[in-house]
Amino acid sequence: MEDILQAVERILPDKPLASIQCFVLSQSWLGKTYGEMAEESGYRDNYIKEVGSELWQDLSIALGKKITKKNLHLALKKYVQDKIGEQEQRQQEFGEESIEIVSPDFFPASKIEFPSGPVPLGSPLYINRPPLEELVCNEILYPGCLIRIKAPRKTGKSSLLNRMIASAREQGYQTVYLDFQEADEDIFASLDKFLRWFCVNVSRQLNLLPSIDDFWDIEMGSKVSCKIYFEAYLLQYIDHNPLVLALNEVHRVFEHPNIAQDFLPMLRFWHEQAKQDEVWQKLRMVVVHTTEIYIPLKLNQSPFNVGITITLPPFTLNQVQNLALRYGLNWVAGSEGAKRLAPMQAMVGGHPYLVSLALYHLYQEEMTLEILLETASTPVGIYSQHLRELLSLLQKDPELMSAMQQVIATDEKVELDAIAAYKLESMGLVKLNGNQAEVMCELYRLYFSQQLGKHSG
Structure with a gap:
């Protein structure tokens, strides 16, 4: 709790916290109710509420946004994340040697975990790639918007999506997150079955009882029934608050042309209806996928030539250095540190997961950077499992x-069949x-x- 209290004292430098404020803050952080605090402390329930209310008001004024016990x-x-962003900005303005970015007190180095899945909200290990974060969080404010986030596997799509969802929730928006990888294979048997699954999932996340049969009409068809279900039921029951519909792993739909050829134009039609x-x-839609669609769609039906498209670039050397400092690797600081990191940047091409x-392994002090790079592509290297998984897919x-x-086989660019090219891009290869x-x-x-040479031999 010391770290939490210190952070609040930094936010309110002119208002030292009284012991009762420290108590309310720490208990609120742990999720206790005012009633439980009153019982534990012996103070009256109303007094505890007043202390809390005053504290949230002070924090709201200092941070310029409404702070409550719940948020x-x-x-x-977010305050921590913003501070890191400011440090990054100053670093860019005044030169890379002027500032070292240190992990915030919330996240001591001992808590750094093995890289796996999206970077948690608030983690100092999330690296901003300006202007992407600001762009998606601003775009979601526009009525009827459609945002597409496209990038290969393990390059940060879900981490960016989670931050956009958190930003939307801060605005008071309703949010629904659907991951198409979670759908059973038989869901893709027909468009009707798929759209029913889609509507049931959205309903449940909005805490609404699915009423599919009340709106579904075989004579009108599945697409029109789905549209009416959203229009006359879901969008009617969410008051005036916008709904952010985040669709992740949409490339799974590409694998089923019988679904994709109707579902994707439907999303575009919904976007155009907002005009x-x-x-x-x-309705604000976010579509996330690993590769370009490889099913032919008419230009006026594709949802991928309207709205805005976000492609995630690899990390620059400066961003790799920034992340290394957050891992506590102080030997990477300054221009000399950047030179030491450059061979690693070249080896993995700035790929966020590989970086x-x-x-992580350098932070664990398991090996030197030189040995890590020497063994990188071998069976004893840190990437062996990742590389074997990719080989197995091939x-x-x-x-x-x-x-x-x-x-x-060559250093030149190679012309490939479109589907093979898109699938290799999706894998990040x-x-x-x-x-x-x-x-x-x-x-x-x-x-x-080495491996494919063996295979062909």
Whole structure:
């Protein structure tokens, strides 16, 4: 609790906390009710409420946004994140040697966990890639908006999406998050079954009883029934608050042309409805996927040539250095530190997951950077499991295996079949310019040159 109290004292430097305020703050952080605090402290219930109310008001004024007992966790973590952002900005303005970014007190170095899945909200290990975060959080404020986030696996899509959802909730918006990887394979058997699954999931997340049969009409068809269900039921019951519909892993739908050819144009139609219909202006959609769609859609039906598209770039050397400092690797500071990190940046091409994995192992002091790079593409290297998983995926698809062999056989860009190119891009193995592909990073070139050479031999 010392760390929490210190953070609040930094926010309120002119108002030292009294012991009763410290008590209310710490108990609120732990999720206690005012009644429980009163019982534990012996103070009257009303007095505890007054102390809390005054404290939230002071914090609201200092931070310039409404702070309540309920949003305390999120607000303080955002404060930490903003402070890091300011440090980054000053670092860019005054040169990389002027400031070292240190992990905030909330997250002592001992709590750093193995990189896996999205970076938690409030974590100092999340690296902003300006202007992406500001762009998506601002865009979601516009009625009827459609945002597409596209990037290969393990490059930060879900982490960015989670921050956008948190920002929307701060605005008082309703949010629904659907991950299409969670859908059973038989859900994709027909459009009707898929859209019913879609509507039931959205209803439950909005705490509404699914009433599919009241709105579904076989004569009108599944798409129109789904539209009416949203228009006459879901969007009517959420008052005036906008609804952010976040659809993750949408590339799973691409694998089922019978679904994609109707579902994707439907999303576009909903987006266009917002231009003329107030009800649909409440809906803001975010579509997240790993690759371009490889199912032909007419230009006027695709949801991917309207709205805004966000592509996640790899980390720059400066961002890698920034993250390394947050891991407590002080030897990377300054221009000399950047030079030491440059070979790692070259090896993994700034790929966020590969960078984080390297920094985690360096933070654990398991090996030196030189040994890490020497063994990176070998069976005893830190990337061995990740590389084996990618190889296994290639081995299941001879066409992909053949396409990857073409890519690593030359330093030039290679023209590939569109579907093979998109699938390799989705796996993060190649960078595309149209259908022309080149290997994503030196690590993959080294490993697959060796493994696919064996395979062809």
